[in-house]
Amino acid sequence: xxxxxxxxxxxxxxxxxxxxxxxxxxxxxxxxxxxxxxxxxxxxxxxxxxxxxxxxxxxxxxxxxxxxxxxxxxxxxxxxxxxxxxxxxxxxxxxxxxxxxxxxxxxxxxxxxxxxxxxxxxxxxxxxxxxxxxxxxxxxxxxxxxxxxxxxxxxxxxxxxxxxxxxxxxxxxxxxxxxxxxxxxxxxxxxxxxxxxxxxxxxxxxxxxxxxxxxxxxxxxxxxxxxxxxxxxxxxxxxxxxxxxxxxxxxxxxxxxxxxxxxxxxxxxxxx
Amino acid sequence: xxxxxxxxxxxxxxxxxxxxxxxxxxxxxxxxxxxxxxxxxxxxxxxxxxxxxxxxxxxxxxxxxxxxxxxxxxxxxxxxxxxxxxxxxxxxxxxxxxxxxxxxxxxxxxxxxxxxxxxxxxxxxxxxxxxxxxxxxxxxxxxxxxxxxxxxxxxxxxxxxxxxxxxxxxxxxxxxxxxxxxxxxxxxxxxxxxxxxxxxxxxxxxxxxxxxxxxxxxxxxxxxxxxxxxxxxxxxxxxxxxxxxxxxxxxxxxxxxxxxxxxxxxxxxxxxxxxxxxxxxxxxxxxxxxxxxxxxxxxxxxxxxxxxxxxxxxxxxxxxxxxxxxxxxxxxxxxxxxxxxxxxxxxxxxxxxxxxxxxxxxxxxxxxxxxxxxxxxxxxxxxxxxx
Numbered sequence: 001x002x003x004x005x006x007x008x009x010x011x012x013x014x015x016x017x018x019x020x021x022x023x024x025x026x027x028x029x030x031x032x033x034x035x036x037x038x039x040x041x042x043x044x045x046x047x048x049x050x051x052x053x054x055x056x057x058x059x060x061x062x063x064x065x066x067x068x069x070x071x072x073x074x075x076x077x078x079x080x081x082x083x084x085x086x087x088x089x090x091x092x093x094x095x096x097x098x099x100x101x102x103x104x105x106x107x108x109x110x111x112x113x114x115x116x117x118x119x120x121x122x123x124x125x126x127x128x129x130x131x132x133x134x135x136x137x138x139x140x141x142x143x144x145x146x147x148x149x150x151x152x153x154x155x156x157x158x159x160x161x162x163x164x165x166x167x168x169x170x171x172x173x174x175x176x177x178x179x180x181x182x183x184x185x186x187x188x189x190x191x192x193x194x195x196x197x198x199x200x201x202x203x204x205x206x207x208x209x210x211x212x213x214x215x216x217x218x219x220x221x222x223x224x225x226x227x228x229x230x231x232x233x234x235x236x237x238x239x240x241x242x243x244x245x246x247x248x249x250x251x252x253x254x255x256x257x258x259x260x261x262x263x264x265x266x267x268x269x270x271x272x
Numbered sequence: 273x274x275x276x277x278x279x280x281x282x283x284x285x286x287x288x289x290x291x292x293x294x295x296x297x298x299x300x301x302x303x304x305x306x307x308x309x310x311x312x313x314x315x316x317x318x319x320x321x322x323x324x325x326x327x328x329x330x331x332x333x334x335x336x337x338x339x340x341x342x343x344x345x346x347x348x349x350x351x352x353x354x355x356x357x358x359x360x361x362x363x364x365x366x367x368x369x370x371x372x373x374x375x376x377x378x379x380x381x382x383x384x385x386x387x388x389x390x391x392x393x394x395x396x397x398x399x400x401x402x403x404x405x406x407x408x409x410x411x412x413x414x415x416x417x418x419x420x421x422x423x424x425x426x427x428x429x430x431x432x433x434x435x436x437x438x439x440x441x442x443x444x445x446x447x448x449x450x451x452x453x454x455x456x457x458x459x460x461x462x463x464x465x466x467x468x469x470x471x472x473x474x475x476x477x478x479x480x481x482x483x484x485x486x487x488x489x490x491x492x493x494x495x496x497x498x499x500x501x502x503x504x505x506x507x508x509x510x511x512x513x514x515x516x517x518x519x520x521x522x523x524x525x526x527x528x529x530x531x532x533x534x535x536x537x538x539x540x541x542x543x544x545x546x547x548x549x550x551x552x553x554x555x556x557x558x559x560x561x562x563x564x565x566x567x568x569x570x571x572x573x574x575x576x577x578x579x580x581x582x583x584x585x586x587x588x589x590x591x592x593x594x595x596x597x598x599x600x601x602x603x604x605x606x607x608x609x610x611x612x613x614x615x616x617x618x619x620x621x622x623x624x625x626x627x628x629x630x631x632x633x634x635x636x637x638x639x640x641x642x643x644x645x646x647x648x649x650x651x652x653x654x655x656x657x658x659x
Contacts, residue, residue, distance in 0.1 A: 163383035165370045166348055167448070168400030177396075181387045264431040 030233035060219040071137035072194035079145025114207030128210030145190035152186035292325035307356035318508035331499035382441035384429040529578035565656035581627035583653040594648035
């Protein structure tokens with residue numbers, strides 16, 4: 001192994017310190033015995049216990065998970081359909097306009113998206129609650145799904161679909177039996193992306209949530225305004241744990257599949 | 273290279289030659305009737321008519337962009353003719369979508385479904401027809417046997433070699449027993465050695481199944497090897513449709529002569545000299561050449577002579593009995609192992625190719641660079657093409 005020069009060592013340390021010191025401090029203090037956040041008084045897990053007793057937090061967490069599941073599923077369906085039409089639909093009237101418009105929310109300030117959704121919901125007289133948050137999150141996360149799925153569709157060999165048609169499939173069957181299974185990894189990662197975006201969204205949710213439904217980020221944000229409690233640290237640590245486990249699992253699965261595919265292909269080439 | 277294997281056809285068994293295209297009573301399986309296909313301003317197929325018969329192995333041959341792939345995609349149903357009709361078994365198939373046609377296609381990229389096993393790939397088309405389970409299994413096993421893939425049935429496409437993938441693609445497209453099988457550059461992705469073996473395998477399978485095959489290729493050697501008839505295409509038009517030996521020995525135009533194999537083309541002016549014999553003045557101060565031709569050429573018409581290099585004899589002295597003989601000196605020698613091609617520069621600067629089989633070891637070769645030589649050929653060796 002190459003020994004790293006002092007310059008590389010320093011850059012690496014600085015970079016990672018910058019990224020992770022805040023989170024490490026948060027995790028450490030979630031195990032603090034003391035109620036005072038900045039004073040270390042010994043190791044304890046009591047704040048995790050208290051967290052489980054806090055009904056308001058549990059309710060908010062449940063709302064957040066439901067919103068994330070529903071909105072990411074809706075966004076995945078709409079985003080995949082949009083990507084399919086834009087990549088495969090050939091030239092139709094207004095195609096360029098559509099493809100531009102579908103990506104515009106990616107760069108739109110969230111405050112504006114949130115505000116316009118709020119005006120819409122008030123305008124049509126929809127009571128703010130879980131439904132409005134789901135709709136709002138679907139709106140802004142479907143373009144992310146669409147980006148992920150369309151980049152996969154562009155590299156997708158179109159003759160696979162033609163082969164399916166040639167072998168007797170209708171267009172719908174070809175999509176269900178051939179296209180969808182092959183682009184499934186992109187659709188799943190699109191869903192995960194939408195899920196994460198919904199999970200940690202504060203701005204849009206605060207515009208579109210009502211008194212009946214509060215998401216976890218809103219809850220944490222408003223609790224912190226009254227002062228940081230070790231309970232919040234514990235909650236945040238749990239969220240970090242969930243996200244970390246998810247990301248590591250996903251990347252391990254992908255990596256193993258890639259390694260296996262490569263081995264298979266090499267074995268096949270040798271057998272020739 | 274010129275000695276293409278002669279095609280064995282199924283009809284040889286009952287001692288009649290397989291040539292339905294010469295039988296006016298024979299009903300063609302496929303008929304292109306004045307088909308034109310345009311993509312915007314571009315005309316891919318230009319008012320083309322063609323009959324293809326049952327059990328034929330028909331090759332569409334031409335450079336890229338000549339329209340051969342468009343012809344195939346129209347047969348498969350992925351494109352519709354802009355004008356004219358395509359008939360399959362007498363029925364107009366223009367309004368029939370690809371999934372309802374008794375036509376299957378083997379794609380250039382093979383288009384195997386990567387998420388399905390070899391077995392499921394082959395079964396895919398049969399499942400769409402809701403074939404009973406028992407029949408389906410039997411049919412898939414039969415296809416696996418035909419293409420010698422039994423031991424790979426459970427593997428996924430990326431777990432087998434390129435040659436095996438090619439066979440899976442063939443098995444999958446044959447599984448539904450189509451009336452017509454389309455093959456789009458089926459051997460393009462294989463290396464040369466494997467390609468030659470696979471050509472014969474394809475011919476075997478075509479004979480065993482009796483399916484009509486239409487193959488698209490830009491490889492003339494491949495077309496000549498496998499096909500019962502070859503259609504040479506250029507810019508959306510058919511240049512010549514004939515058996516491989518006719519295409520090679522009797523090309524109807526300079527384009528076909530030049531596209532198929534190696535050829536010497538000499539431009540000149542023809543004068544009739546007795547029955548079916550012509551004198552061709554080709555260069556100032558040179559003895560006219562003699563060529564026989566059954567097709568009528570009017571006196572004084574400008575024409576081209578096409579002479580295959582292997583029909584040109586190279587010698588140190590002028591052969592006394594030769595009808596056509598020209599003198600030159602060896603400009604270059606291409607040694608191909610089994611053959612040598614001599615590039616001989618004639619007095620007027622023209623380079624003419626002569627090919628000899630290397631039946632002797634290289635050390636005994638008779639000619640070398642700059643040697644003065646004579647090139648000679650018979651009256652029937654050259655094809656006379658009127659302009």
